[in-house]
Amino acid sequence: MFYTTASAVLVKPQLGYGKTKSMMMRGNVSTSFANSSYTEEHCPTPITPGIDIISSSTCISIEHAGQSYHNYMQYLSQWSSKDTSQRFSFGPTKRPNPVAMLNDNVTITGSWIEAKDMEKVSATYKRVVNNNLGGEYHVQASVPSPSVNVICARMTETELAPLVYQQWPNHGSLVPNGTNWPQEFDIPRDLGWMNKTLFDDVFGFGRKYNRIPPLFPKLPQPYNTILNSTAQPLDSVYILAGAPDSSNGGKNSSNNYHNYTLCSLRMSITPNCSTSYNVSSGGGSLFTQCEEPSDSLVYLRTHQEAPIGLVNSQWIDIASRWAKSISLNDGISDFNASNARLLTQLMPTDSSLNPSLPTMAEALAVLSGCTLILSSTDAPFDNYWDGSLPVVSIPGQQEFQALVRSQQFISGGLKPWQGIFYIVLFPMFLLNCYCLVHVMKWLFSGDKGLMIDVTEPQNTFAMAVNSPQTSLVGSSGCEPSKEQCRRRWNVRHDRERDRYYLSSGLGGMNDSQWEQPELELLSGKGSPAIIVSPQL
Numbered sequence: 001m002f003y004t005t006a007s008a009v010l011v012k013p014q015l016g017y018g019k020t021k022s023m024m025m026r027g028n029v030s031t032s033f034a035n036s037s038y039t040e041e042h043c044p045t046p047i048t049p050g051i052d053i054i055s056s057s058t059c060i061s062i063e064h065a066g067q068s069y070h071n072y073m074q075y076l077s078q079w080s081s082k083d084t085s086q087r088f089s090f091g092p093t094k095r096p097n098p099v100a101m102l103n104d105n106v107t108i109t110g111s112w113i114e115a116k117d118m119e120k121v122s123a124t125y126k127r128v129v130n131n132n133l134g135g136e137y138h139v140q141a142s143v144p145s146p147s148v149n150v151i152c153a154r155m156t157e158t159e160l161a162p163l164v165y166q167q168w169p170n171h172g173s174l175v176p177n178g179t180n181w182p183q184e185f186d187i188p189r190d191l192g193w194m195n196k197t198l199f200d201d202v203f204g205f206g207r208k209y210n211r212i213p214p215l216f217p218k219l220p221q222p223y224n225t226i227l228n229s230t231a232q233p234l235d236s237v238y239i240l241a242g243a244p245d246s247s248n249g250g251k252n253s254s255n256n257y258h259n260y261t262l263c264s265l266r267m268s269i270t271p272n273c274s275t276s277y278n279v280s281s282g283g284g285s286l287f288t289q290c291e292e293p294s295d296s297l298v299y300l301r302t303h304q305e306a307p308i309g310l311v312n313s314q315w316i317d318i319a320s321r322w323a324k325s326i327s328l329n330d331g332i333s334d335f336n337a338s339n340a341r342l343l344t345q346l347m348p349t350d351s352s353l354n355p356s357l358p359t360m361a362e363a364l365a366v367l368s369g370c371t372l373i374l375s376s377t378d379a380p381f382d383n384y385w386d387g388s389l390p391v392v393s394i395p396g397q398q399e400f401q402a403l404v405r406s407q408q409f410i411s412g413g414l415k416p417w418q419g420i421f422y423i424v425l426f427p428m429f430l431l432n433c434y435c436l437v438h439v440m441k442w443l444f445s446g447d448k449g450l451m452i453d454v455t456e457p458q459n460t461f462a463m464a465v466n467s468p469q470t471s472l473v474g475s476s477g478c479e480p481s482k483e484q485c486r487r488r489w490n491v492r493h494d495r496e497r498d499r500y501y502l503s504s505g506l507g508g509m510n511d512s513q514w515e516q517p518e519l520e521l522l523s524g525k526g527s528p529a530i531i532v533s534p535q536l
Helices: 002-010 036-041 055-081 118-125 157-163 315-325 338-344 360-367 369-376 416-443 457-465
Strands: 014-017 021-031 099-102 106-109 111-113 129-135 139-141 145-155 225-228 236-242 260-270 273-280 283-290 391-404 407-410 450-453 490-494 499-503 519-521 529-532
Touching: 002 416, 036 055, 036 315, 055 099, 055 315, 055 360, 055 369, 099 369, 111 283, 118 129, 129 360, 145 360, 145 369, 157 260, 225 315, 225 338, 236 315, 236 338, 260 315, 260 360, 260 369, 315 369, 338 360, 360 369, 457 499
Parallel strands: 106 283
Antiparallel strands: 014 407, 021 391, 099 106, 111 129, 129 145, 139 273, 139 391, 145 260, 225 236, 236 260, 273 283, 450 529, 490 499, 490 519
16 A cells, blocks of 8 residues: 555656746737727727727727626625635735636736725724725736725715815706716816815825815715716726615715715836746636745846836726726716625725625725736836837837746655655565566576466466366355365366366365376465476
8 A cells, every 4th residue: 555655656757847947038018008099909899990980999898897897706706605704814915815817718816915904094094994905917927017006985975075066165056967077067177276175195185195186076876986087197096985875874864974985096016016827728827926025026126126106197098998887987877886886885884894795995906907907918017118109010029037837747756745655665676676686587597487377367267167076065056165165276287188277186086086197286385376387
């Protein structure tokens, strides 16, 4: 048993990873990161611009919706399948990771990075604040990773008044909706820095941060969301959500209750990660490794000049279309979209993470993950674009540092502890050497007769059929009795007939017949070995 196990572990070839090799790899680069025109142009659709001038825009919206909802459902299924006893151990970085698909055969697993303690952040700003930074994105490559920073904060109607048109004094009588906002409203184009809010420091609004806050047409109804993607600078998407009735005990009419949640989504390139890719016959997996002290391929370690948190303003065009494609702006007309309803039910009700549910910020990070994948397609492997044009007609090649391991058939064990089986194999090696010496001695000897193993079933059966009848009384048609099994059976050779027989010396032929000189007892002790002389 030990020999079989040892040989299977150490001798039998098995698929395993070879040594890791460091090398420079290269890939094609065709466009800058988050180029919305490039992504629309390469969206596969049978409807040509000749049929519909906005066919590409329609195609990319459908792709956004399909990928977002698919990734979202995969992420939510992790929460529904997690054991309840394990959920209470979830920390900010140990909650289920964001997931996505690439080309329908590569599973992408993102990472939560720069995690912040929700209770401490909420205590600082005196409101429920959830800040999540998701990185979307076996070859392990030293490349930067796109990430989306999602900040969500609960607030009251009174606090939101400076950012909501219908809450302004002397606002017009026209009711905003999806078709007339904002072009049909008399809104000053130069709003300056607008009014100061109580949550400027949460989102970085105001002159201090050089950022103008968003303006929303109205307060959303419960279970609805409204979108703003035009606030300066154009690098963030803002979503205002109305809390469900059940989450606040029917207090939606109170101006002093946190009935609303404001979220911002901002994309940046983080150098604090490396990217790994595993591929097999069943598909591939792509995942990020972020903020690992022992990872030598973290992009910031191989490119120390890389900026941290570089915000990409081109992403806003892709993000705006994505948000509209998944109905995040349907609340402007009170459409009660299913996606918005589910998102509002994920609003945190206190300053601690719910171990049984994802937060609204986590859900938005997962939903927006497809925009990061789409933005990365054919984009550079570093954090800048050095081309004079946003798109090049002939793809160029760009190098990046990587560690490569390939799977191959190897012997000798796949794990260090399996070396203990050499203790079993070494005696067998000595025994094989002994057998080799014995065989060599036999080859060079004068008598090179062949050996026949009569214990093999086919040989024993043939000998039994051709053996003379014996007096096994009472065994006709059934097995021998216990007393008969005690008889010694010998193998004899009839030289005249050149046949082998089994004999117990009982019945059939008498003993004098068996003692004839032409019959030779080959094994007086009942040995199963038969030596066939060369002349036979």
